[in-house]
Amino acid sequence: TWADHIIFIYPIWWSGMPAMLKGFIDRVFTAGFAYSYGKRGLIGHLQGKSAWIITTHNTPVFLTPFIQDYGKVLKNQVLKSCGIKPVTHTQLAGTENSSDEKRRRFLDKIANIAGSI
Template sequence: MNILIIYAHPNAESFNYTILNTLKNSISSQNNTKILDLNKENFDPVLRFDKENKRRDLKDDPATLELRSQLTWADHLIFIFPIWWGGMPAILKGYIDRVFAKGFAYEYKGTLPVGLLPGKTAAIITTHDTPGFYANFFQQDYGKVLKKQVLKMCGIKTNTFIVFPFTRNSNQQKRNTFLSKISAYANNL
């Protein structure tokens, strides 16, 4: 299976980075794996429209050609990111805005969206500092927008959603337990 890991955290000493390393070291070598570290790649998340840059041309933007090729290549996508202010980091949102373009990732048939990336699956792995009960009952996003309003619209089925809540109050035992869960998930790919 072709696996694309899309990683969005700027600190190489973060728990998210430990998750990334645990994941990549646990995926079987029978799979083909690529890692897209948006911060390390200095991805420009800013979407620009003007006389020369039209929204309708995003699907053909040469600046994101390689990123679109990676999505086409992948059978399975794994997103790793922290939840900040209830949602994904700006660099990941910019990646979605610029790469998951109309005419490439989705189109409309009348008023209904049709996904152009069918047959692909995804996993979302997030961390956040909010206590789990609060995030589950009072917050709206916490990674759900990516699953329900982006990936689903593009024809991608999210089959795994793994969350590590209340990171700031976690101890090493809780982190190790979570990393074991990440390893078990990766071993089954």
């Protein structure tokens, strides 16, 4: 409740988030705390908060728009439904075969964004 900005950093496994993160979400983002049911759908209780999702995966970047999850479920179905916005998403595709230079540039990008939070 005290955090204004929440950062999620995780690898994509089998097109989704790791089970441990899913379990965390199921236990923390609960009805009555993070949201409630209204006549027109969910009412988010976490307004005024923002989030940043950082993911890594091995899928080539040109295929990621066609994949079901890759951070989209957490962003759109969980966080936004609970009133958290804006939610930004930064991802490193092709992690396993990426060069050290590509990984270094990604970490530099993350550091620059984090420095502005």
